[in-house]
Amino acid sequence: MFGRLMTAMVTPFDEKNELDLKNVAPLVEHLIQSGTTALVVCGTTGESPTLSHDEKLALFSEVVRICAGRIPVIAGTGSNSTKDSVQLTKEAEELGVDGFLLVAPYYNRPSQDGLYHHFLTIAKTTHKPIVLYNIPSRTGVNLQPDTVVRLAQQANIIGVKESTGDFTQIAHLIAKTPHEFLVYSGDDKFTLPIMAMGGAGVVSVASHLVGLRMSDMIEAVQQGDLPRAQTIHYELLPLFEELFRTSNPVLVKAALSMMDIQVGRVRSPLFDATSEEKSSLRRVLEKVINLDRVH
Numbered sequence: 001m002f003g004r005l006m007t008a009m010v011t012p013f014d015e016k017n018e019l020d021l022k023n024v025a026p027l028v029e030h031l032i033q034s035g036t037t038a039l040v041v042c043g044t045t046g047e048s049p050t051l052s053h054d055e056k057l058a059l060f061s062e063v064v065r066i067c068a069g070r071i072p073v074i075a076g077t078g079s080n081s082t083k084d085s086v087q088l089t090k091e092a093e094e095l096g097v098d099g100f101l102l103v104a105p106y107y108n109r110p111s112q113d114g115l116y117h118h119f120l121t122i123a124k125t126t127h128k129p130i131v132l133y134n135i136p137s138r139t140g141v142n143l144q145p146d147t148v149v150r151l152a153q154q155a156n157i158i159g160v161k162e163s164t165g166d167f168t169q170i171a172h173l174i175a176k177t178p179h180e181f182l183v184y185s186g187d188d189k190f191t192l193p194i195m196a197m198g199g200a201g202v203v204s205v206a207s208h209l210v211g212l213r214m215s216d217m218i219e220a221v222q223q224g225d226l227p228r229a230q231t232i233h234y235e236l237l238p239l240f241e242e243l244f245r246t247s248n249p250v251l252v253k254a255a256l257s258m259m260d261i262q263v264g265r266v267r268s269p270l271f272d273a274t275s276e277e278k279s280s281l282r283r284v285l286e287k288v289i290n291l292d293r294v295h
Helices: 021-033 053-067 082-094 112-123 145-153 169-175 188-195 207-222 226-242 251-260 275-288
Strands: 005-008 036-041 071-074 099-103 131-135 155-160 182-185 201-203
Touching: 005 207, 021 053, 021 112, 021 207, 036 053, 053 071, 053 082, 053 155, 071 082, 082 099, 082 112, 099 112, 112 145, 112 155, 131 145, 145 169, 155 169, 155 275, 188 201, 188 207, 188 226, 201 207, 207 226, 207 251, 251 275
Parallel strands: 005 036, 005 201, 036 071, 071 099, 099 131, 131 155, 155 182, 182 201
Antiparallel strands: none
């Protein structure tokens, strides 16, 4: 439905740190040409906590317009308020998005029953497909496999973006959910092992920079060519790790700027990469992407 290489798209800002809609089209075209099979808009990498309700709607509308049905657009409409998530989901659906990414509610740390009813309430307001998003390092709560199994009984909850890095949990999740339920890696460096376990693919950050090579790695896994997949994985691993030396999306935005793709800076309370971080990132880019020069 959404393919195997979804990109969690950064949000372009202008020199005043306002939403920069004019630079959305070049970014989207770059990602499509780089092998992205679906775009996740206003996720963590899109700095959703700092975007206003109206900014999110404007961004959803613009990406839907630009994609024009070429690849699916998945709207990040989850929050720690069930009521607000329902409202944003309804409004985004009216704009023509193809599905939704719903993060586990952050800060208020609901129980597993609370998580179940939160997601189910939102899912029942739309017929569009939903991917759950489990990232305890940011939310403070872990969406446990048994809860996901319960939620998978809702027809339009089709998958989960799993960002725990807990492979025992991921194994139980894949084993217990229906065969058609999609488990996506939420971390680039875990794409290969999660796919080897039966996962569907990745919601990627690094695909902004190395999408075609990630597509090759995913294709190799599908074809059973593990040595080729391993080779690509280890070639890209330094970049996967480098992009998360500090809070995402600080360094992927810096990397895009070095490659002349204009997306602006991050919004406060995130802060620009230090000179040391930029120097380290530049070295990795020059090596991994084989660029003669990055800015």
